[in-house]
Amino acid sequence: MSATSPVIVILGAGSNIGQTVGKFFAGKGYKVALAARSLNEADSTENQLHIASDFSNTDDVVNVFKKVNSKLGIPSVVVYNASSMSPSPAEDPFSLPIASFTKTLTVNVTSAFVAAQQAVEGFAKLPESASKTFIYTGNILNVAILPGFLEPGIGKSGAAHLIWAASEAYKDRGYKFYYVDERKPDGSAIFRVSGDAHANHFWGLAQSKTQGPWLQSFVKGTGYKDCGPYKL
Numbered sequence: 001m002s003a004t005s006p007v008i009v010i011l012g013a014g015s016n017i018g019q020t021v022g023k024f025f026a027g028k029g030y031k032v033a034l035a036a037r038s039l040n041e042a043d044s045t046e047n048q049l050h051i052a053s054d055f056s057n058t059d060d061v062v063n064v065f066k067k068v069n070s071k072l073g074i075p076s077v078v079v080y081n082a083s084s085m086s087p088s089p090a091e092d093p094f095s096l097p098i099a100s101f102t103k104t105l106t107v108n109v110t111s112a113f114v115a116a117q118q119a120v121e122g123f124a125k126l127p128e129s130a131s132k133t134f135i136y137t138g139n140i141l142n143v144a145i146l147p148g149f150l151e152p153g154i155g156k157s158g159a160a161h162l163i164w165a166a167s168e169a170y171k172d173r174g175y176k177f178y179y180v181d182e183r184k185p186d187g188s189a190i191f192r193v194s195g196d197a198h199a200n201h202f203w204g205l206a207q208s209k210t211q212g213p214w215l216q217s218f219v220k221g222t223g224y225k226d227c228g229p230y231k232l
């Protein structure tokens with residue numbers, strides 16, 4: 001693989017979306033960096049870096065970018081896929097302990113903000129032709145409430161706002177920001193997401209030259225679908 005091969009970093013890379021997206025982009029000639037709590041750095045190879053990280057600590061996000069920049073090169077595609085939640089009692093969501101709430105917001109929003117800061121710092125140094133794409137794996141919770149899902153709902157809503165604002169602020173520089181939300185064909189929420197469908201969709205977003213709709217609801221096998229306002 002050439003020294004100029006593009007680089008993708010996946011923050012929060014497990015066996016489904018993370019690994020599948022990594023394999024897909026590797027097949028297209030990308031060098032891949034995967035970061036998650038249970039990854040072992042000793043399993044890294046020349047073209048695939050594994051970085052043990054816990055994004056309940058924002059310093060770990062900065063550490064990922066330092067390692068990726070020095071070992072593989074500046075990433076042109078950044079995927080933020082980590083998420084955290086504790087179920088909240090449906091009838092009493094405010095009984096959640098503050099420590100749990102804070103941790104979820106750190107993983108779902110604050111660390112994504114730091115990742116976006118790092119991504120943009122890198123994008124500015126990449127050539128014109130580079131992809132410069134930041135993707136946040138979302139779900140329906142930025143437009144819907146679900147009983148028991150207060151923490152992740154606040155987290156995904158905050159991240160959706162971050163992505164929306166960034167998609168406007170950076171579009172003239174050619175940086176693309178997406179909140180991706182897989183849905184069922186009828187537009188309702190899906191609970192078992194498809195790693196393959198995410199890999200295909202992320203590839204399309206990384207390939208496109210200009211910013212498309214920041215809110216990328218999509219359906220496996222069909223692609224982007226404007227799901228409109230959610231009806232309970």
Ligand SMILES: NC(=O)c1ccc[n+]([C@@H]2O[C@H](COP(=O)([O-])OP(=O)(O)OC[C@H]3O[C@@H](n4cnc5c(N)ncnc54)[C@H](OP(=O)(O)O)[C@@H]3O)[C@@H](O)[C@H]2O)c1
Pocket residue numbers: 011012013014015016017018019035036037038039053054055056080081082083084107137138139140180181182183189190191192193195
């Ligand atoms: N569209 C929808 O309706 C929908 C439905 C379900 C899920 N989702 C979203 O899909 C994403 C996850 O999908 P997946 O489970 O298929 O992906 P995955 O790549 O199989 O797993 C994500 C990985 O993130 C890592 N992670 C979690 N917390 C972390 C932390 N604090 N620090 C570092 N890494 C962390 C975990 O690995 P370690 O345990 O090793 O850290 C986990 O295996 C989430 O963003 C979730 O909200 C969307």
